[in-house]
Amino acid sequence: MRHLIDPLDFTREEVENLLDLADRIIADPAAYQEVARHKKLATLFYEPSTRTRLSFEAAILNLGGSVLGFPGADVSSAAKGESVADTIRVISAYADIAAMRHPKEGAPLRASRYSGIPVINAGDGGHNHPTQTLTDLMTIRRRCGRLDHLTIGLCGDLKFGRTVHSLIKSLARYEGIRFLFISPKELRVPSYIITDVVEPAGLEYQEVRSLEDSMPQLDILYMTRVQRERFFNEEDYIRLKNTYVLTEDKMKLAGPNLAVLHPLPRVNEISISVDDDPRAAYFEQAKNGVYVRMALIMTLLGLPDPKQKEGN
Amino acid sequence: MLNVDAINNGIVVDHIQAGTSLELYRLLELDKLENASIALIQNVRSNKSGKKDIIKIEGDVSALNLNILAYLDPGITVATIQDGKIVSKKRPDLPRKLVNVIRCRNPRCITSVEEECEHIFLLSSTGQYRCAYCEQAFEMKPE
Ligand SMILES: [Zn+2]
Numbered sequence: 001m002r003h004l005i006d007p008l009d010f011t012r013e014e015v016e017n018l019l020d021l022a023d024r025i026i027a028d029p030a031a032y033q034e035v036a037r038h039k040k041l042a043t044l045f046y047e048p049s050t051r052t053r054l055s056f057e058a059a060i061l062n063l064g065g066s067v068l069g070f071p072g073a074d075v076s077s078a079a080k081g082e083s084v085a086d087t088i089r090v091i092s093a094y095a096d097i098a099a100m101r102h103p104k105e106g107a108p109l110r111a112s113r114y115s116g117i118p119v120i121n122a123g124d125g126g127h128n129h130p131t132q133t134l135t136d137l138m139t140i141r142r143r144c145g146r147l148d149h150l151t152i153g154l155c156g157d158l159k160f161g162r163t164v165h166s167l168i169k170s171l172a173r174y175e176g177i178r179f180l181f182i183s184p185k186e187l188r189v190p191s192y193i194i195t196d197v198v199e200p201a202g203l204e205y206q207e208v209r210s211l212e213d214s215m216p217q218l219d220i221l222y223m224t225r226v227q228r229e230r231f232f233n234e235e236d237y238i239r240l241k242n243t244y245v246l247t248e249d250k251m252k253l254a255g256p257n258l259a260v261l262h263p264l265p266r267v268n269e270i271s272i273s274v275d276d277d278p279r280a281a282y283f284e285q286a287k288n289g290v291y292v293r294m295a296l297i298m299t300l301l302g303l304p305d306p307k308q309k310e311g312n
Numbered sequence: 313m314l315n316v317d318a319i320n321n322g323i324v325v326d327h328i329q330a331g332t333s334l335e336l337y338r339l340l341e342l343d344k345l346e347n348a349s350i351a352l353i354q355n356v357r358s359n360k361s362g363k364k365d366i367i368k369i370e371g372d373v374s375a376l377n378l379n380i381l382a383y384l385d386p387g388i389t390v391a392t393i394q395d396g397k398i399v400s401k402k403r404p405d406l407p408r409k410l411v412n413v414i415r416c417r418n419p420r421c422i423t424s425v426e427e428e429c430e431h432i433f434l435l436s437s438t439g440q441y442r443c444a445y446c447e448q449a450f451e452m453k454p455e
Contacts, residue, residue, distance in 0.1 A: 083427045104422040106445020110429065125420045127446055192449070196438055 002300050003112040003119045007133040007166040012173050016147075019138050022288070022295040024307045029062065031306050032294065036063035039301060042095035043069035044087070044111075045122070046102045051264065052122050052131075055286075056099045059293035063303075068095050085114040092116030097301055100124075118300035126162050131296065132263055133166040135289040139281055140220055142288065143259035149176035153214050156182075156224035156244050156269060158189040163263045164224060168193055172201040179205040180214050184240045187230060211244060215253035221246070223262040223282075225269050246270045251277055261285055322348065322370040324391040325381065330355055332385065333365035339384060339413060340376060347372045379407035383441070408435045414450055421446035
């Protein structure tokens with residue numbers, strides 16, 4: 001039984017197979033609209049995340065399957081104190097695959113150990129969000145044509161941003177990646193990411209404060225939100241928040257092949273005026289998220305690919 | 313030195329930080345050891361560290377997970393005794409996995425709410441123990 005709990009559960013080769021499948025789905029979605037017929041996805045969302053839930057639901061529906069869900073922890077068995085281990089054992093009898101969102105870190109891992117069906121981690125607290133990472137990788141690969149030999153700028157909240165940590169871990173498996181960590185000192189990337197991930201991979205990195213200075217060097221700019229509640233005082237927040245806002249002016253400093261990613265939702269860290277720039281890839285990224293989840297569901301359920309010839 | 317029966321076949325766990333042998337007794341689950349007799353010797357005078365504790369176990373120790381000693385107290389040595397002779401004396405290796413030895417202190421971790429959830433820690437490549445669920449590194453509480 002395969003699950004997807006941690007972004008590194010799949011090998012590099014497995015990730016690339018999955019992204020290849022997602023590319024084939026994009027090329028001919030109609031060929032895939034019946035492949036998961038009679039398959040049911042349970043969306044176990046213990047906290048609301050409409051965007052992620054809808055992305056999973058769109059994915060299974062696009063494959064001809066159906067959705068079982070419960071609306072939130074307040075009305076579910078979780079509120080009555082049922083353990084995650086018990087819940088998944090029951091759900092295993094109803095559905096073919098489950099996507100779990102949970103405020104507690106490690107809940108999907110716990111569930112997977114008791115599950116009779118594949119479990120997908122749809123976000124566990126501030127910890128992992130592997131389908132977001134796959135979406136990010138897919139968007140980078142579709143924009144740049146590769147996942148190696150790229151200069152990647154990660155900007156904003158690098159301390160608490162789980163999507164950032166997962167992306168760094170995944171990209172650290174490729175050769176020639178260079179990271180620019182662009183953040184205020186309050187929100188620097190945690191030191192264990194450097195000592196346990198980036199340095200052992202032998203990758204080049206720099207920690208910098210200025211987004212402007214970084215722009216000309218970048219192939220990818222991954223923006224995140226700088227949240228007010230991360231700062232001890234209001235002045236620091238006000239002083240710093242505009243430094244890490246991507247504007248048209250800053251875009252002028254970058255090369256023509258830059259791609260700007262953002263896990264969304266954004267608040268004000270990317271000006272709306274950047275949206276029409278062809279280098280803005282964040283809405284395309286949201287769309288890629290559905291395709292990558294379709295490919296993931298097919299992979300975990302072992303569904304045959306109608307576009308792949310026999311024996312391939 | 314106080315001599316509680318020389319061991320014929322078994323082990324001597326030596327250089328235990330003074331006053332902690334009872335805790336080790338619990339963590340090693342020595343109470344569950346059948347076919348063995350155990351002596352806890354506390355506050356032994358030692359040249360190296362002032363005072364120390366010693367645990368002597370006579371009998372079958374194959375069920376023991378001695379590796380957790382390396383985690384609990386890196387100064388500890390384990391001497392193996394056969395037919396009254398020391399056949400080896402070494403520091404145990406750090407265990408790759410700790411189950412219910414230490415508890416995850418991350419309030420956002422599933423282990424903080426889930427019924428009967430084991431606390432599992434895995435040894436990272438940099439020698440830290442991280443919770444298997446939330447990956448938070450375990451840090452010893454300051455004394
Ligand atoms: Zn934990």
